[in-house]
Amino acid sequence: MxxxxxxxxxxxxxxxxxxxxxxxxxxxxxxxxxxxxxxxxxxxxxxxxxxxxxxxxxxxxxxxxxxxRVFPPLYGQTFGHEPFVYDGVPICRRCYVDVTHCSIDAFEQPRPVRVRETVPWPCTSALVLGLVERPAAVEAVR
Structure with missing residues (x-):
């Protein structure tokens, strides 16, 4: 057009x-x-x-x-999902997971401790947005 x-x-x-x-x-x-x-x-x-x-x-x-029809480009729309190298490990800048660990306190009683952990790159959002290529499917072993 x-x-x-x-x-x-x-x-x-x-x-x-x-x-x-x-x-x-x-x-x-x-x-x-x-x-x-x-x-x-x-x-x-x-x-x-x-x-x-x-x-x-x-x-x-x-x-x-x-x-x-011409659609707006998606280039540059990462929504914060970008790789970041921390201690030699690539992680996602945006994604975090809340994990609960069991810790022993001073009275030797178990108590839950919430920790926020990073998500390794590529995260699921990066795959869905097409920021990285999807890995090939692995065939099930019977």
Whole structure:
């Protein structure tokens, strides 16, 4: 899609058709929302869908054909899941696990002790987000 697309400042989607019913109904949702709502339209034109996607807008599934949809890139969206080397062991910067150990106090009574431990890299979230390649599946031994 090389033509211009329409986006709305408060919207989450970009539209190929200025008369798209989803675009019009979305604008109606904001009408009379409050007294400070501007009377002018919040529509804006972008030169192409790639630029709209770089602004974080998703394609409208109603008016943008499937073969011409451009989605925002996920590059850089690690959500804090990054490798960090601590004492020579790679761990995830964000993930921690609360573990309860049994400790013996001064009166030789067992008591639970909560400890926060790090998660080794790659964590499950890094695999799901596609930050690292998934390991090959291991076949079950019968």
């Amino acid at each position: 090389s033509g211009t697309v329409v986006i709305v400042t408060r919207g989450r989607k970009y539209h190929a058709d200025r008369t798209c019913p989803r675009l019009v109904q979305g604008e109606y949702l904001w009408d009379f929302d409050s007294d400070d709502y501007p009377a002018k339209s919040l529509r804006r034109r972008e030169p192409n869908p790639q630029r709209a996607a770089m602004c974080g807008k998703l394609p409208c599934l109603y008016c943008v054909p499937a073969e011409l």
